[in-house]
Structures are given as C-alpha cells and as structure tokens.
Amino acid sequence: MSTSLPVPQQEMPPATLPVPCPTAPVAGRPVETTTPVFDWTPVPDATRYRIQIASTEAFGAVHYDETTDRGSAVPLGSVLPDDVETACWRVRAEGREEVRSDWSEPARVAVPSAGLESATGTVRVEAPPVPLHPTSDQDPPLDQSAVPFTWEAVPEATGYQLQVAPADAPEAPVVDLTVDQTTSVTLYDTLSGEGTSFRWRVRPLFRVAQPGPWSDPVPFVVAPPVDDEERAPEAENPRASARIAGPATQAQTSTTLSVTVSLFAVLSFLATIALIVFAG
Template sequence: MRKVIGGAALALLAGMAVPAHAGPAGAEGADFIYLVEPGDTLIGLASRYMASEQGWRTLQRLNGVADPYRLVPGSRLRIPLSQIPEQAASARVVHVAGAVRANGRPVQAGMTLDETTRIETPAGGSVTLELPDRSRVTVPPATTLSVSRLRMFARSGLTDTVIRIEKGAADTRVAPQGGGVGRFELHTPMMVTGVRGTRYRVSADTAGSRSEVLEGRVGVSAARGARARPAAERAMTAAASVGAGYGIGVSAGGKLSQPVALLPAPALLPPADTVLGPSFEAVWQPVPGATAYRVLVARDAALSELVWTGTASGATATTARVDGLPEGTLYLSVSAIDKHQLTGHDAQAPVSVRLNPPAPFTQQPAADAVRYAEAVAFEWATVPSAARYELALAADSAFTRDAVVQAASEPAATQALVPGRWWWRVRSVDAAGRPGPWSDAVPFSVEPKPPVPTLQDDGGALHIGWPEGSGAGAGYRVQVSADAGFATLLADEHTTTNAIDLPRPAPGVYFIRVARAAPGVTPDPAAFSAPQRIEVNALLRDSQGGAIGSGDRPDGGGRIRLN
C-alpha cells in the first residue's frame, strides 16, 4: 500500500524508516514528495507527473541524482509543484443535515463545491464532502472553514487540497483507496497538519487548536503570525510527528504541547436491536480521566455522514438522549474527552431505527384531561398503513406500573380504570405484525363517578340526597336550574355531607346535578352528574297549612327522573 504524508510535516519524518513501496507521499513547502519504488526512473517520474518527460533534468539537478536510471527505493524525490500541471477540481456534497451554507447559500446533497468555498455549519447541522480521490471531510456543527485549495495533478489524478478551519472542527478520512495524495492539509489559526495515513481530526476554538490521530501519522506544526496572513507566509515555530492513538494541541499563544495518548474507548451498552421511534438513550461506562464525552450518530460506519451530535459534560456522565433520528441502520459512536480537550478512541454500535408505520396522532383524552367515569374512551387518528393498533396504559410515564397493552382494530378503544393518575400512548402495527414507534405519552386523570341525586318533597323543602363515595372529603356542589344547560341557576350550594335541603321553588320543571368539590371551587362541568329532571307540583293545603296532595303524587310533592 502506498503511504501518504503531509506537506510541512514531511521533513520531520526524514529520519524515520520508510517502506520500500511508497509512491506519492504528499508535499513539503513548494515541492511534491515522492518515495521511490523499485523500477522508478527520473524520465518515468517526469513523464508521470511533470509537463514533459524532459523535466527529468530538473529532477536530477534538484535531487542530486547521479544516475537517472538508478534510484534508491524508499529515497525521497522532490518534484517542484510549480512544474506539475494541475486542473481545477470539485468536492461533492454527499450528506448534509441542517441549514448548512456555502458562500452564504444553502447547501444540498449532490451539489459540487469548488476552490475558495466558505462553509458554515449551524448548531445541530453538518456536511460531508467527498474529494475526487474518495477522501471524505466531515464538517460537524458550529464550524466555519474555507477550501483554500482544491485541485488535481493533471497527469496522475492526485489531489491537492488545503482546508482552513476558522473555528470548529473537521474529521477526515484521506485517500481510503490507498493511492496516496499529492497534498492534503488542514490549517487552523495556530496549527498546520499534514497527513501520513488515513484518518485524523482537527478542531479550533479561542483556547487553541487540537489534532487527534486515529490512523496513520500526522505532522503537526505550530504557526505564528497574523491570522489574516496566508498559511504559506507563516513562520513555523515548532513541529511534531504524531502517530495513531495520540493527540496534540497548540495553545492560543502558539505553544505546541507534547503528544498525549488518547483516552480508551468507553464500554458502550448497545441499544436495543430495533429502536422504535426517533430517539433512544445512549449508555456507557465512565472512562478514568474523562471530563466529558462526545456522542455521534451517523449513517455510515466511517462516521462521515452525521445525523446527530452531542456532548455529555462531566466526568461521571454515562448517558445521552439521542433524538431526531431518521429511519434505517445507523451507527452510534461515543468517545471520552480528556482534560486537554482531546477526544479519544470511540466505541461504536449499530442502531436500527424504525419509524414506520408512524405513530397515530392522539386525540382523546387530551393532555391533563380528567375523566369522571369507570370506563374511559380513547380516540386517535387513523394511520392508512396500519393494519391494527396497540393502546398502552400505565400508572407512570415510563409505563412500568400497572401497565396494560390492548389491541384495537379501529382508532378507538374503551378501558375500565380505577381513579388516579394515568398515562396512555398508542402505536400502529403493519400487516406483517411489525409495530411502529409509540406516540408521545399523554397524562390524564380518572376521578370517581359523580353521585346521582334523589329527591324527597314533603311540601316544605326539597330534600336532596345521594350515595356517599370516595373523594368526598372536600364536600359536594349542588346546583338547581330551570334549564338542562344550567344557564339559569336557582340554587348553587356547597355541603360537606351527602344531603342538602333547598327551598321549594314554584311549581314547574327543574334540573338538579351534583359534583364532588371543595368550598369556593367551581367544578369542571364534566365533574357533575348527568342532569336530573324534576317536576314540582302545586300543593293543596288544609286550614293548618299542611299539604293535602295534588296532581299525580298523593302528598303533592315532586318527581325526579333522568333528563
């Protein structure tokens, strides 16, 4: 496999052993570096990379080669970048999430971006670019970067890429097919990194810049000078060669730290085989030395197409709520962050997310509704792709206490429930018997059924009573009206017992209802019993004023019946 090396960092590796079969090896300053392979000649290399095979004379002079036909395998050969024909190249947007903008315009998957493009990702947004050699650059949320250079060597197809990160981060997977690169560098205001390998990360903020090497080797240089100056004009003040498994930082003052071993991957507790719905709880074991954890969810195992990113702060953090996920097979990644703000190795697990058939829209009971009945009716919207439904009820929002699941062929069901606080949710089931995600849990309450009043009329007062039941400690509210809608109240009284005497009204038809209620509290209309219709008859009295009886009651009193 051919190896790759970063531009400014290549000199740092000159004293290291290099493989005999190396080939394209990045750039150093104004030169492209090639590591000689067996059988290479100056004429052949000039023909492959330069404008003309006659360029072999320049190579001979620049590299001090005695015999142009006898090159030492593994030796470094400089080829001036100025003499390598290049052509414009473009990066293809392979994934985008959120309102990402390029040069101020919205970015969409499938677009091509050219040199000088400035990319901005919002909080919660990300974009992944693919270069012509299949290298991928994943730009996470809250990042601003510019593509300073994006070209290809005309004769070999190698890329020539320089990306400047103003703030934020980038995760790269360079030349995954192993053909090497002409140049691939990530610059921050305080750091220049060049690739030797395939995967590393770079981030920058007001505290400085950091780089973590996951595969291969990266040359890291601290830079000084005004931020507005081009990277090529900066003076290098320090440099280091960083291998896989290590990270390094440059402070805001330009001081390069020593390489630090990255924290190990956390022990990740894999989610359920199938996650029903767009969210789940990521859970892991704490890592000694961690101050926080980075949590990612991507569409691909290489984590180049992000769909969710987050940070769990605190050394003892062990969970993160992941939400807003699309349907399909996704990949969860959790990494520990150390005191240097270096992100360590990640633990990964595949996650299968199912969003279909979709959850029905819940209708009744609405959130925090109260039902005054022994049996509660539930309703939800029809889902065309559902063959049936499942209604779940529980005495807690986690659906662990007194939980019951009821099958329903229609978007409605009735369930007997004891008084108390309840939660309900519903989901669709397709024709193959596969359930979709649950709807959001809806809280509601069940109160005892309202008492039903009875009437005794002795001609002097209306004696109204009802059975005493649970929840009667606060007392009762009794209303009498001339109409069934209780718009015209003749009496509206509170009593602490299950009986009350009310003045006898003029003969006619009236309505009575009762509700459990505390003094001074106006009950919900649904808390009252169904209106009871009463007929108060005219009375005939004797000489002493006693009732003789009239109408169809021997005592001349009233009758009560359901409206």
C-alpha cells in the first residue's frame, strides 16, 4: 500500500519592489459616487498593480481581486454585498519576471449607501501632526527620486492629508494626497524636475468630521541622483590602458624591424654586384 506524500507548495518569490501607498479613497470617509477611482502612489519598475477589496481587514472573503493600472474605477455596487457599509482595500506592485512588492496596509472607505453615524460625542484632538522627516536642517539634501515623509500620529485620526509645495510658491502644491492611518509615505520620482527647495505640511482626517489643523510648513531641499562620472578606460582599469597601448607599441616595433631588414637586404645586394664587377 503506497502512501502519497504531500506536494510542497510553490514558494512565492521574495518581495523586491517598494510597497505602494493607497491614496484614494481612504480614511474611512464616504465616497461621492458608486464607482470611485482607486489610486495609490506609483512604484518604480512596476508594470501593473494588483488590488483587492474586502469587507474586513483580514481579507478572509475577498470581493474584488484584479490586476490593473493606477487610477482604476471600481463599481462598488456590483462588487460588494448589499449589507457591507465599510470596505477595506489594499494594493501591491508587480513587475517583470514575477517581481512584486508586499501588500500595502489596508485602507478603508465608507460605501455611498452606508448610514454614517453622527460625529457628536466623538473624541477629537484639535492638534496638528508633528512632522518628523524631512527637516529644515536635512544634510545632505535628499535624493529627489525617493523622498520619505514621516510624522507623529494624532489620536482618533482615520487618515492624513499631505501637501508638498515649492518654497517660492507655497500656495501651489505639487503634491496633494490623502493616506489612511499610516504615518509615513515615500514619493518616488514625484519631485524630479520640480526644483530643489520645497515646504511640506500634514493634517489629520476624520471619518465624518472636518479635517484637523495643518502642521507648520517644514522647508527641505532635494538634489538629483548622483551619477558616476564618465571615466576614461585607463582610469577605470589600468590593464585596459595597457591593452590599448600594446597593439600600438607592437605595430611601431614591427615597422622598425621591417625597415631594418629591408635596408640590410639592399646593402647585401649592392655588395654582391660590387664583388662581381671587381672580379671581372
């Protein structure tokens, strides 16, 4: 009687891409349409994204699981059961040759048909988040291809709004996004080409109440990625310099030897003629 051994499950490749951060819809706030657009921060080298929507943070019963591009509209009415009032969703980045990121932290959204409770009696801290990074005395400047932002959490906040603006135009932010209860987000290739001096601020969001106060703007400086300077082959590898010089030296030596041999042959011929003449 033969016993069959369990077939080992194929291991997933390790996560090698950065984790995207959900930006809309988030913070448990109600959406204004039955087909909201789900979006997140872009990830370098990602060719697609996988999004899942469930009714709980455990994602035990996933109602939507699709591979898509950023900014995808999802009809919640045809995806979620009728009795679901708050949905949770997460996203991960995927690339070529099965590379991927880990799943993002779950983000929350109230479906349009949900009856929102009143904000009366809820605890709310009227204080802005404390910015932690980047700071005004950041040295050296941050690499503009990947700029991380972190701040202290505010009790009872269901999300946060982050703005980044040029230092000379604080009223015109180049970044204005919302995130869930996370207190950190990294912007990849977002500030490239936008300048070098910026100011950032953050404020808390609440599910049914108005947003909290903004933090004081924090100036910071970014710099382009440092590329290796193009170096001559001999600077990169002394052996390369020797190889380059070798054929030229060899050619020069061969030419000198050829001229010497030819001159010797001519002189020998003239000496032979002279002997014949004198002998005659």
